[in-house]
Amino acid sequence: MSSFSISTLGCRANQADSERLSQMLRAAGMQELPAGEAVDCALVNTCTITAEADRKSLKMIRRRLREARVVIVTGCGVTERGGIAGLPEGAFAVSPQEHKRILDILAGENISVGESSEPDDRQHRTRALIRVQDGCDHFCSYCIVPYVRGAVRSFDCDELVHQVQRLERDGYKEIVLTGIHLAKWGLELEPRRDLAYLVGRFLESTSAVRFRLSSVEPISFPRSLIDLMRECPERLCPHLHLPLQHASDRILKRMRRGYTLDEYDELAQMFLSVPGACMTTDILLGFPGETEEDMDILSAYLERTPYYHLHVFPYSRRPGTAANTYKDQVPEQLKKERVERIIALGERSKERVLSAFRGTKRPVLVERLVPGTDLVTGTADNYISVSFPGDASMLGQIICAVIS
Numbered sequence: 001m002s003s004f005s006i007s008t009l010g011c012r013a014n015q016a017d018s019e020r021l022s023q024m025l026r027a028a029g030m031q032e033l034p035a036g037e038a039v040d041c042a043l044v045n046t047c048t049i050t051a052e053a054d055r056k057s058l059k060m061i062r063r064r065l066r067e068a069r070v071v072i073v074t075g076c077g078v079t080e081r082g083g084i085a086g087l088p089e090g091a092f093a094v095s096p097q098e099h100k101r102i103l104d105i106l107a108g109e110n111i112s113v114g115e116s117s118e119p120d121d122r123q124h125r126t127r128a129l130i131r132v133q134d135g136c137d138h139f140c141s142y143c144i145v146p147y148v149r150g151a152v153r154s155f156d157c158d159e160l161v162h163q164v165q166r167l168e169r170d171g172y173k174e175i176v177l178t179g180i181h182l183a184k185w186g187l188e189l190e191p192r193r194d195l196a197y198l199v200g201r202f203l204e205s206t207s208a209v210r211f212r213l214s215s216v217e218p219i220s221f222p223r224s225l226i227d228l229m230r231e232c233p234e235r236l237c238p239h240l241h242l243p244l245q246h247a248s249d250r251i252l253k254r255m256r257r258g259y260t261l262d263e264y265d266e267l268a269q270m271f272l273s274v275p276g277a278c279m280t281t282d283i284l285l286g287f288p289g290e291t292e293e294d295m296d297i298l299s300a301y302l303e304r305t306p307y308y309h310l311h312v313f314p315y316s317r318r319p320g321t322a323a324n325t326y327k328d329q330v331p332e333q334l335k336k337e338r339v340e341r342i343i344a345l346g347e348r349s350k351e352r353v354l355s356a357f358r359g360t361k362r363p364v365l366v367e368r369l370v371p372g373t374d375l376v377t378g379t380a381d382n383y384i385s386v387s388f389p390g391d392a393s394m395l396g397q398i399i400c401a402v403i404s
């Protein structure tokens with residue numbers, strides 16, 4: 001039996017793609033091994049959101065070339081025309097739109113692919129990711145993603161409903177909806193739909209599995225999604241990763257985010273009024289022209305808004321984007337200091353959120369044993385990580401536990 005491994009960089013949309021690739025190759029009779037082991041084919045699912053992500057992707061490709069007969073590179077680092085800057089010799093580039101070509105490449109390299117007769121033996125099915133759309137047409141001034149992922153394409157609703165029904169039948173307890181710009185699902189369809197419609201269809205066509213949204217942009221966010229969270233607390237997790245990026249309206253405008261701080265905050269407060277709600281966000285620092293005054297505005301907003309986690313990035317120039325041409329770039333050292341400052345503020349915010357939830361009970365999806373202890377650990381519906389006494393029989397179950 002031929003073997004493969006997958007290395008995934010970047011966001012949950014890439015993780016969802018990697019899961020689909022894994023399913024495709026296992027269905028073709030291949031065996032999946034952990035990344036790093038000697039395999040016939042190593043897949044590297046790249047991310048190109050920052051220069052640092054490009055560097056990590058290339059490093060991973062070089063490492064896998066030492067371990068695999070064939071290396072296939074895909075993900076956001078590969079454009080629709082199949083290009084990737086600096087691709088080492090011996091690796092094949094396949095754009096995310098052409099994944100089916102991977103089987104042809106493997107057959108051409110004499111790696112046997114066929115049909116699997118083996119049952120899928122993955123144990124402790126916990127969380128599955130499904131991607132419901134591709135592409136983005138928002139063109140934030142710093143972001144390369146619309147150039148590499150192309151226009152918004154919503155995946156077919158009935159097809160997605162079948163997928164979630166299958167995942168529930170397969171025993172998954174939680175399904176995470178991902179996309180490049182998740183809030184855009186359905187908006188280009190005829191008749192026009194929205195993400196709340198899709199989630200509603202998922203809820204009515206399954207019976208017990210719970211759903212979680214991964215990152216949802218504030219722009220195009222359907223407010224009725226928050227009503228659904230309120231109406232179906234056991235089925236739709238009260239967690240939102242709502243990217244803020246900055247709190248200064250001047251910077252938000254230059255970033256072309258399409259909202260003001262007041263508009264963002266109105267949505268955030270609406271969500272935070274859902275019982276048990278917990279919010280996380282992305283912050284982009286050192287954007288061209290960012291001043292200490294902008295930092296003060298950001299710090300003040302973060303101090304008064306209960307975020308469980310801040311994902312803090314330094315701005316990174318991406319050739320081809322509008323912000324790359326801005327003259328007032330922030331020095332690297334200053335970006336680094338600002339990142340450290342906001343990370344520290346995020347830690348304090350997390351502590352405040354945790355202390356508000358301590359002692360309360362939440363349904364926790366148990367994911368792992370804590371080595372060397374009699375504890376298990378998992379993720380509550382509202383995304384808070386929880387550890388509590390337990391054993392292997394709890395893995396993959398949803399158990400009501402006290403947040404400590």
Ligand code: SF4
Pocket residue numbers: 136137138139140143144145146180181217
């Ligand atoms: S919404 Fe903005 S940040 Fe998100 S993928 Fe689109 S362009 Fe990039």
